[in-house]
Amino acid sequence: MTEWWKKSTVYQIYPRSFMDSNGDGIGDIQGIIQKLDYLSELGVDILWLSPVYDSPNDDNGYDIRDYYKIMNEFGTMTDFDELLNQVHARGMKLVMDLVVNHTSDEHAWFSDHPDFYIWRDQPTNWRSFFGGLAWDFHEERNQYYLHLFSKKQPDLNWENPELRNAVYQMMRWWLDKGVDGFRMDVINMISKDPQMKDAPNGDGSSQFMNGPNVHTYLKEMNKQVLSQYDIVTVGESPGTTPKEARDYTAAQNQELNMIFTFEHMDLDQASGEKWDLKPLDLIDLKENLEKWQHGLHDEGWNSLYWNNHDQPRIVSRFGNDQQWRVESAKMLATCLHFMQGTPYIYQGEELGMTNVKFGSIAAYKDIETLNMYKEKQQAGVSHDDIMKKIYTKGRDNARTPMQWSDEENGGFSTGTPWIQVNPNYTEINALKYRDPNSIFQYYKKLIALRKNMDIITYGDFTLLHREDEELFAYRRSWQDETLTVYCNFSSKSKRITRLEGKKIIGNYPRHTDEDEWVLKPYEAMVYYQQ
Structure with a gap:
């Protein structure tokens, strides 16, 4: 099978907030179908759907009640089948979100197959990611069950072979239907250390992240399911080092195609807690991304992302969402899309959507x-x-409704949206996407360049200007070709030596033959030499 996903670009859809077709304030599958031509125009290859399965929605669909049923608010299985056909008709692929570290406590398994879950007479002191203890008492069983997330999301017991077989059967069912792969939610947490001991400050992550049998389970999953289909897989894997990432993604290990790492997303926090804020140090970001570019260059594969449904908007986070919103959105896109890996675009990123202040x-x-x-x-x-x-x-x-137009509710819904629309929808929306200078058109060019230039896929990575606190520059080299990427992460002008070769993309016009150039605020440019 070819590694087609190495030249692909993925677009993540958060269905609840993408497009509402029936005016109930909740995005749905028919709404996605209405916007497929827009996504096709962007040039993306793969659509990743956040969960659309039946769910009580304690954690917006990541608490699954029935893996074989579509959530009523999103539509029916007939709608899903139509979506799949329409995506394939446009030459795109569809990836499902696979959530098998936990289910909803309303899943039939929780009452009918309690041995599919993790029970203890005495809980540990582990804390849940959503606050409080990670154990809840179950009156009927007179025992505690583990929930690393909400107490309505009990963790599955992957030590049980019957549970694993039930999961594989469900995966085959979706793949036989024609879906093109899975994004696997917190997949590196499925194996827990059977000892389960108290942990310092209640942080049990060393006992459940990259646990003792995780590679055994993923190899089994690959052998029984994944290897039988021409698909793509990406595993969400917090707390994973480049070496561990190679174990998950090296082709000879036959586990996953790529993982999501989180290290670069933790650089603007002062401690282990995401809410402990500090400004980004660009040198930290450069060195972290360099480490991952080198770490997975020959073995394994990187996923490239700034945004997703769990992360704030990147233009507000590492860019400037006021005076330089358009420029910094294009600069951040340039910085990411010329690295080695598969890029992920989160809905609205291609419009420069921003954080919101309710x-x-x-x-x-x-x-x-x-x-x-x-x-x-x-x-x-x-x-x-x-x-x-x-x-x-x-x-x-990340979850405010997609801003399609300057009409009420940003054109997302004729009803009352499930969550308020960002008030800046009158200025920032998809109406302007055909404008040749729009952020959308810039992303479209980046996606096309990746398809057409092998150096982006295969080239090695050299960091330039390592100690510069405002400039992120690097070189990609492959065979007799080089790409040089310059990104100004500041609102100051930066003087640099003139680059040789042909400019292939940039977010400012440049017409100068001087020996030295001045990079404008948040300027990005890429030069190609052969």
């Missing part, structure tokens, strides 16, 4: 955000300080 905590919907607010308040942190954290890092920044 006036009241009541407007927020995310369980992680609401639990954090309660915990911080009880600890004596002021409302204003907590809101500053939410404005910077909250997951709802």
Whole structure:
């Protein structure tokens, strides 16, 4: 099978917030179908759907009640089949979100197959990612069950071969239907250390991240399911080093095609807690991405992303979403898309959508955000300080409705949206996507360049200007070709030596033959030499 995913670009759809076709305020599958031509025009190859399965929605669909049924709010299986056909008719592929570290406590397995879950007479002191203890008492069994996330998301017991077979059967069912792969939610947490001991500060991650049998399970999954189909797989794997990533993604290991790493997303926090804010140090970011580019160059494969449904908007985070929004959105895209790996675009990123500041905590919907607010308040942190954290890092920044037009609700819905639309939709929306200078058209060029230039796929990576605190520059080399990428991460002008070769893309016009150039605020440019 060819490694077609190495030249592909993925577009993530968060269905609840993408497009509402029936006016109930919730995005749905028919809404996605309405916008497929827009996605085809962008040039993306793969659509990744966040979960569309039946769910009570305690964690926006990541708590699955029935893997074989579509959530009522999103439509029916007939709608899904139509979506799959329409995606394939446009030459694109469709990837499902596979959530098999946990289910909803309303899944039939929880009552009918309790041995599919993890039970203990005595809980450990582990803390849940969503706050509080990671164990909940079950009256009927007189035992505690593990939930690393919400208490309505009990963790599955992967030590049980019957559970594993049930998961593989479900995966085959979707692949036989024609889906083109899986993004696997927190897949590196499926194996827990059977000892399960108390941990310092309740952080049990060393006992469940990259656990003792995770590679055994993934090799089994690959042998029984994945290797039988021409598909793509990406595993969400927090707390993973480049060496561990190679173990997951090296072709000879026959596990996954690529993983999502989180290290570069943790660089603007001061401690192990995401809400402990600090400004990004660009040198940290450069050295981290360099480490991953080198670490997976010959063995394994990188995924490249700035945004997803769990991360704030990158133009607000590492760019400047006010005076230089368009320029910094294009610069950030350039910086990422010329690296080696498969790039992921999150809905609205191609429009330069920004973080949102709701006036009241009541407007927020995310369980992680609401639990954090309660915990911080009880600890004596002021409302204003907590809101500053939410404005910077909250997951709802990514979940406000897609801004299609300057009509009411950004053209997302004729009803009341499930979460408020960012008020800047009148300025930032997809109406302008045909404008040759739009962020959308810039992304379209980046995607086309990747398809046409093997050096982007195969070239090695050399970091330039390592100690510069405002300039991210690197060189890609392959055979007799080189690409030189310059990105100014500041609102200051930066003087650089003139680059040789042909400019293939940039976010400012450049017409000068001087020996020295001045990079404008948030300028990006890429030069090619052969």
